[in-house]
Structures are given as C-alpha cells and as structure tokens.
Amino acid sequence: MNNKNVLLLKTLLRSTSSLNVLKTSKDGKKKGKIIGTFIAYIVLYLMLLTYSVLMAMGYGKVGLTDAMPMLLTMILTALAFMLTILKSNSYLYGFKEYDMLMAMPFTEKTVVGSKFMYMYLKSLPWYLTMSIAMLIGYAMYAKPAIAVYPIWIVLSMFIPVIPMLVASLLSFVVAKISAAFKYWKAVQAILLFAVIILSFFSRFFIEKIIKDDSVDEILQGTASFTENFEKIYLPAKWFREGATELKISSILLLIGGSVLLFELVFVIIARSYKRLNSAMKTSVARHAYKLTRQKKNSVAKSMAFKEIKRFTGSIPYLTNAGAGYVMAVGVGIAALFVGLDKIIGAITTGAPVTGDMVKAAIPFIVYFLTGMMALTCSSPSLEGKNYWIIKSLPISYKDIYLGKILANLYISIPAQIIATLGLCIGGKCGIIETVGYILLGVVLCVFSATFGCECGIRFMKLDWENDVEVVKQGTAVVVYMFPNMILTMIMLVGGAILSALIGKVFVVVTAMLVYGLLTAVCMMRVMALAKRR
Amino acid sequence: MSVLTIENYTKVYSGDKKAADNVSLTVESGDIYGFIGHNGAGKSTTIRAIVGVLDFTDGEIFIDGHSVKKEPMECKKITAYIPDNPDLYENLTGIQYLNFVADVFDIDADVREARIKDYGDRLEITEALGDPISSYSHGMKQKVAILSALIHEPKLMVMDEPFVGLDPKAAFMLKEIMHEMCARGSAVFFSTHVLEVAEKLCNKVAIIKKGKIIAQGTMEELTGGKSLEEVFLEGVNE
Numbered sequence: 001m002n003n004k005n006v007l008l009l010k011t012l013l014r015s016t017s018s019l020n021v022l023k024t025s026k027d028g029k030k031k032g033k034i035i036g037t038f039i040a041y042i043v044l045y046l047m048l049l050t051y052s053v054l055m056a057m058g059y060g061k062v063g064l065t066d067a068m069p070m071l072l073t074m075i076l077t078a079l080a081f082m083l084t085i086l087k088s089n090s091y092l093y094g095f096k097e098y099d100m101l102m103a104m105p106f107t108e109k110t111v112v113g114s115k116f117m118y119m120y121l122k123s124l125p126w127y128l129t130m131s132i133a134m135l136i137g138y139a140m141y142a143k144p145a146i147a148v149y150p151i152w153i154v155l156s157m158f159i160p161v162i163p164m165l166v167a168s169l170l171s172f173v174v175a176k177i178s179a180a181f182k183y184w185k186a187v188q189a190i191l192l193f194a195v196i197i198l199s200f201f202s203r204f205f206i207e208k209i210i211k212d213d214s215v216d217e218i219l220q221g222t223a224s225f226t227e228n229f230e231k232i233y234l235p236a237k238w239f240r241e242g243a244t245e246l247k248i249s250s251i252l253l254l255i256g257g258s259v260l261l262f263e264l265v266f267v268i269i270a271r272s273y274k275r276l277n278s279a280m281k282t283s284v285a286r287h288a289y290k291l292t293r294q295k296k297n298s299v300a301k302s303m304a305f306k307e308i309k310r311f312t313g314s315i316p317y318l319t320n321a322g323a324g325y326v327m328a329v330g331v332g333i334a335a336l337f338v339g340l341d342k343i344i345g346a347i348t349t350g351a352p353v354t355g356d357m358v359k360a361a362i363p364f365i366v367y368f369l370t371g372m373m374a375l376t377c378s379s380p381s382l383e384g385k386n387y388w389i390i391k392s393l394p395i396s397y398k399d400i401y402l403g404k405i406l407a408n409l410y411i412s413i414p415a416q417i418i419a420t421l422g423l424c425i426g427g428k429c430g431i432i433e434t435v436g437y438i439l440l441g442v443v444l445c446v447f448s449a450t451f452g453c454e455c456g457i458r459f460m461k462l463d464w465e466n467d468v469e470v471v472k473q474g475t476a477v478v479v480y481m482f483p484n485m486i487l488t489m490i491m492l493v494g495g496a497i498l499s500a501l502i503g504k505v506f507v508v509v510t511a512m513l514v515y516g517l518l519t520a521v522c523m524m525r526v527m528a529l530a531k532r533r
Numbered sequence: 534m535s536v537l538t539i540e541n542y543t544k545v546y547s548g549d550k551k552a553a554d555n556v557s558l559t560v561e562s563g564d565i566y567g568f569i570g571h572n573g574a575g576k577s578t579t580i581r582a583i584v585g586v587l588d589f590t591d592g593e594i595f596i597d598g599h600s601v602k603k604e605p606m607e608c609k610k611i612t613a614y615i616p617d618n619p620d621l622y623e624n625l626t627g628i629q630y631l632n633f634v635a636d637v638f639d640i641d642a643d644v645r646e647a648r649i650k651d652y653g654d655r656l657e658i659t660e661a662l663g664d665p666i667s668s669y670s671h672g673m674k675q676k677v678a679i680l681s682a683l684i685h686e687p688k689l690m691v692m693d694e695p696f697v698g699l700d701p702k703a704a705f706m707l708k709e710i711m712h713e714m715c716a717r718g719s720a721v722f723f724s725t726h727v728l729e730v731a732e733k734l735c736n737k738v739a740i741i742k743k744g745k746i747i748a749q750g751t752m753e754e755l756t757g758g759k760s761l762e763e764v765f766l767e768g769v770n771e
Contacts, residue, residue: 015625018624020629021667025668096620100619103586105637105638106609274587275588278588463624
C-alpha cells in the first residue's frame with residue numbers, strides 16, 4: 001500500500017467513525033446515542049465471544065483440539081466469502097462519493113483497493129472476536145508455546161483476506177456482465193442471487209466430500225478431516241502450520257499469498273473500474289411516458305408501494321434482505337422434487353430426527369430463512385436524507401410504519417406460503433395440517449415485520465454514506481437478528497420434540513398464541529416509538 | 534494557450550442514447566467559459582468526462598495538453614471539480630476534510646493554512662470549520678467544496694451549477710475568485726441555468742442541446758447585440 005492508499009483509507013475510516021463525531025459534535029443527544037450504540041456493540045462482541053469460547057471448549061472436549069485452527073479457517077472463510085458477496089458491489093462501485101474521489105489524483109487501483117481495505121477493516125473486529133475465542137479454547141486443551149498466541153492472532157487477521165478477494169473478484173465479474181445490459185440492476189440482482197444460492201448449497205456438497213457422510217466419523221477421524229480440508233484449501237494448512245507449529249514458510253505463504261492476490265485482483269478490477277462505474281452510475285431514461293388514468297390508493301398502501309420500490313431499487317438492500325426469501329422459495333421448490341426427508345437429511349446430517357418429528361417444525365424451518373432479515377429493520381433508516389419527505393406530508397405516524405410493515409408482508413408472506421406448501425407437499429402432510437402450518441407461518445411473518453420495525457425505529461440512523469451501512473451493519477439489524485434467530489432455533493427444536501410428545505396441533509396453536517402475543521406487544525411499542533419520532 | 538480542449542467528444546449510454554454527440558470546444562487560459570443548456574441536455578455528462586470520473590465512447594479531451602484518457606493523473610493534479618451537489622464526508626469536520634484534500638494534492642502546511650484562512654474568511658466559513666460537515670447547510674457544504682477546490686490553485690476549475698445554494702455574498706465572492714484565478718492564467722469552465730450570471734461573468738459561452746453544441750464563441754460573437762436569454766431560447770426552440 002502506498003501513501004495515498006493509507007491516506008484514503010484513514011479518511012474513509014475517520015469519515016464513518018462515530019468516535020470522530022463524538023469528539024467534534026456539540027450535539028449532546030447525538031453524543032449520548034453514539035455512546036449507547038458503542039456499549040451495545042461491546043455487549044454484542046462479548047456475547048459472540050462467550051458463545052464462541054463455549055463452542056471452542058466443546059470442540060476441545062470431543063477431542064477436536066488439533067482441528068481447531070482448521071475449523072476457525074473454515075468458519076472465517078465461509079463467513080468472509082458470503083458477507084463479501086453480499087456487500088462488495090455497493091462498497092466497491094457506484095458509492096456516493098465516487099465522483100469526488102475519482103476527480104482527485106487517485107488511481108483507480110488506489111480508490112478500489114482502499115475501499116476493499118475499508119470493507120475488510122470494518123468486519124475485522126467480528127472475525128478477531130471469533131479467532132480469540134477459538135484461541136482461548138485451543139490454549140485450554142493444547143497448552144501451546146507463548147509465541148503461538150500473538151502469531152495466531154496476527155495470522156488469523158489474514159484468513160478472511162483471500163475469501164474476501166475471491167468474492168470481490170466474483171462480484172466484479174457479476175458487475176461486468178450486468179453492466180453490458182440496459183437493465184443492469186435487474187441482471188446484477190439475479191446473478192448475485194444465483195451466486196448466493198450456489199454458495200449456500202455448495203456447503204452441503206463440500207461437507208459431503210470432506211466428511212465421508214457422518215458426524216461420528218468426523219469426531220473419530222479428526223486427522224483425516226483436517227487433512228481433507230487442507231488439501232482443498234491450502235490457506236487452512238498455512239494457518240495451522242504457521243499458528244501452531246510456528247513454521248516460517250507457512251507464515252510467509254499465508255501473508256505473501258494474501259498480499260499477492262490483493263495486488264492481482266485489484267490490477268484486474270482497476271482496468272475496467274471507470275467503465276463499470278460509468279455504466280452503474282447512469283440509469284436508462286426513455287422519456288417516452290404517456291400520462292394514463294391514475295389510481296387512488298390508501299395512504300398505507302401507497303407507503304408500502306414506495307417501500308417496495310426502494311427495496312427493488314437498491315441492489316445491496318435487495319440481495320441482503322431478499323436472500324432469505326429467495327432461498328426459502330428455492331427450498332420449497334426443491335422439496336417438491338426431492339421430498340421433505342432429503343431436505344431435512346441434508347440439513348441435519350446424522351441428527352436423530354424422524355420425518356414426522358420435523359413436520360411440526362416446517363413453519364420454523366421456513367421462517368428461519370424468511371425471518372432471518374426483516375425489511376422493516378432497515379426501512380426507517382433507509383429514509384436517510386429523504387426523511388423530510390414523509391415527515392412534511394400530512395401522514396400519521398401510524399400510516400408511515402404500517403406502510404413499512406405492509407411492504408414487508410407483501411414480500412415475506414408469499415415466500416413463506418410457497419416454501420411451506422412445497423415442504424408440506426414434499427412431506428405428504430394432510431390438508432388441515434398444511435393449512436395450520438401456513439397460518440402459523442403468516443403469524444411468524446407478521447411478528448418478524450413488527451419486531452423488525454420496532455428495532456428499525458429504536459435504532460434509526462439517518463446519516464449514512466452507503467445503503468450497506470444500514471442493511472448489513474446497522475445496529476437495528478444486529479439487534480433484530482440475534483434474539484430472533486435464537487428464538488427460532490428454540491422453537492424449531494422445541495416444536496419437533498413437543499410434537500412427538502404432545503402432538504402437532506398443540507405445537508401449532510401454542511406457537512400461534514405466543515407469537516401473536518409477542519406481535520401485539522411489538523406493535524404497541526412500534527406505535528409508541530413512532531409517536532416520539 | 535489552451536487549458537481545456539474537447540475534440541469530437543461523444544458519449545453513448547447502454548443502448549443507443551447519445552448523451553453527448555461530437556462535442557468540440559476550447560477553453561483558453563484566462564477564460565471564464567459558461568456551458569448552458571436545458572435539463573438533460575448533456576452538461577453534467579460532459580463535465581464528468583472532463584474531470585475523469587466518466588469514461589466516454591469517442592473523441593479526446595485534453596487538459597493543459599494532457600489526455601484525460603491516457604494521462605488521467607496528470608490532468609487531475611491540475612484540475613479542480615465542484616459538483617452540483619457535493620457529497621463530502623459528513624462525519625469529518627470541515628477542517629479535517631480540507632486537510633485530506635490538501636494531503637492528496639501534497640500541499641505544504643504553511644501554504645494550506647494561508648489559503649484556508651484567506652478563502653475561508655472571504656467565504657465566511659472559517660469559524661464553522663471545526664464542526665462536523667453533517668451539521669452544515671447545503672450552502673455551507675458548497676463553500677467547503679469551493680474551498681477544497683481552491684486549495685491547490687488549479688489550472689482548470691470545472692464547476693457544475695456552482696451558484697446553487699450560495700448566499701449572495703458568497704456568490705459575489707466566488708465570482709471575484711473566478712476573476713482572480715483567470716488573471717493568474719487559470720481557466721474556469723462551469724455549467725449554469727442562470728443566464729444573467731453567465732452573460733455578466735463569462736467571456737465565452739457554449740449552448741448544448743440534446744448532446745450537441747448548437748452555438749459557441751465569445752459573448753459578443755454569440756449575442757451580437759441581443760441578450761443571451763434571447764439567443765438561448767432561439768437556439769433551443771429551433
């Protein structure tokens with residue numbers, strides 16, 4: 001990295017740093033909010049650290065101590081790759097200050113390279129938290145030399161670099177292909193969804209190659225498991241040998257390989273960077289509109305329409321918030337052809353579950369995908385600088401947020417119903433049983449949209465530079481995702497067990513009542529919070 | 534001496550829409566060159582190509598003899614660009630942003646201090662430079678963008694609607710600064726919708742319509758005793 005890279009990177013970090021605002025702002029309320037968010041993040045990091053330490057201790061207990069470096073590489077690689085696919089296009093291309101930066105004496109490589117480094121550094125604290133947790137677990141069981149600690153931490157910072165670079169290159173290919181089309185946004189969204197779905201399902205394929213079919217064999221044959229993964233992905237071997245055996249050649253290979261790949265990827269991207277951005281920063285205007293008869297709608301419906309246009313008009317918003325819906329529909333359609341058992345078998349390899357037990361969990365399996373992200377978490381913040389438009393219109397706060405919830409439901413309910421129907425048909429469920437699961441699914445979607453809206457208003461952030469800051473890194477999203485995922489997991493497992501013990505009807509009715517009640521509470525909070533905004 | 538030369542510049546967007554069609558013009562040292570046209574006529578597209586943020590389909594653009602396509606860094610070092618709606622880093626303070634730009638252009642501390650003080654005082658923004666840009670009004674952001682453009686004393690200043698949002702005193706000051714720059718041998722190229730401003734300020738003007746230059750030259754040549762507004766309306770209504 002040259003001086004200009006460092007200068008630009010430093011400025012990018014400073015320009016989005018809340019600490020800079022804390023230092024320079026005179027607005028007490030703003031400062032209080034920043035401190036609150038900072039504390040919330042510390043709590044989240046600690047929660048993640050605790051969870052990851054417990055997971056690492058579990059690995060140690062079942063005799064997977066030697067496999068820990070490789071497991072860390074696997075987790076960080078998968079996370080870094082998936083997250084970069086989802087966000088790299090909005091970080092690297094068509095960003096807000098593109099004109100300003102490109103008009104300055106920066107080369108294309110400096111601009112795009114610094115933007116990549118910025119994206120990397122923003123996610124590094126999450127990756128480091130997991131690395132430290134795994135190191136704690138490893139240290140407890142392996143009792144390594146003192147030198148292992150700093151080298152593990154330093155080398156683990158390089159683990160996400162290679163998958164992030166590969167994902168960036170893949171996103172570049174997607175962007176380059178789509179830029180050739182008139183409606184490039186639609187083409188890019190379709191291609192990105194295809195990459196996301198392929199990457200998601202390739203996990204099962206890769207696991208199949210590595211695991212030789214059963215969980216037991218992994219536990220018994222740790223050495224062969226490690227060996228197999230290392231054969232497929234060399235950086236895992238370099239990390240293990242570098243961090244635990246302190247092998248200099250492996251340390252150099254991991255660091256040198258990352259740096260070389262960085263240079264290579266950005267030399268390639270820089271060559272077409274301006275052309276790509278030129279295509280992405282322009283939209284097709286036909287100027288051929290003829291005024292036809294217009295329709296009158298209710299305020300909430302109009303608001304919902306506006307929200308859906310916002311959703312479909314932003315690629316990061318569409319791909320991040322929409323991936324779950326697309327995957328749910330994909331799983332539902334797949335179940336029609338391969339049956340419920342195969343789908344469940346692929347997810348729960350080796351787990352002691354029967355097809356009948358799983359049926360009661362169908363709404364939760366689908367909701368795990370449709371509810372993993374709610375549009376309403378981001379939609380209040382995404383108003384951004386346009387917030388004045390809805391604030392200055394004669395619309396009640398109730399209509400504003402009902403419109404946002406309605407837009408979420410327009411998208412989540414059809415996805416939930418299609419996926420549930422697919423799984424029910426694939427699982428040969430009865431008609432009444434299917435109707436019950438669909439109704440429960442609808443209740444879950446309403447809960448997701450309402451709870452998301454509560455988080456969205458509570459942690460509303462209007463001064464952002466890029467959609468990704470709201471959609472991917474927003475506090476509202478994190479606060480929504482964690483409890484929602486934990487609750488869904490509990491309901492998923494609990495639903496399966498309780499249906500075997502007490503019966504499916506009990507599970508469905510109880511879940512509907514519980515989620516209905518939670519929705520009512522969230523709705524009351526939404527209205528109270530909205531009134532204050 | 535030519536500071537900006539545009540030769541047969543053409544920009545075709547995906548499909549077949551020509552945003553700029555065979556545009557040619559020359560801006561000499563000391564010129565204040567007005568670029569006028571309707572909304573969507575191709576002004577901003579041309580300006581973005583000049584400053585190197587937009588690639589183009591055909592033609593060549595030279596800044597002080599350097600090709601924008603082949604020597605972009607040489608061109609950018611001597612050019613300043615002020616967009617119509619500057620997207621500055623909102624969480625930085627005004628002074629942090631100006632230091633960033635000064636670092637990019639490698640301006641010595643003493644020189645940058647003197648220039649920030651001089652232009653900051655004249656634009657009446659110095660006292661606000663310690664506050665985050667997010668707290669600024671549109672006009673204040675515009676002033677910071679102007680200040681940042683002047684920090685390296687560019688040979689060519691390119692501006693897209695520079696007077697929008699500026700208070701009358703700042704607009705007057707900007708016009709003065711433009712004259713001073715030209716007296717030093719630099720040149721100014723800017724787009725505007727305000728024909729009165731263009732008429733009083735510019736010595737040369739080009740009118741663009743649907744991507745094509747329909748008239749250009751010195752103010753006297755172009756107007757020939759009529760007002761610029763009359764000439765413009767005659768041209769675009771043809």
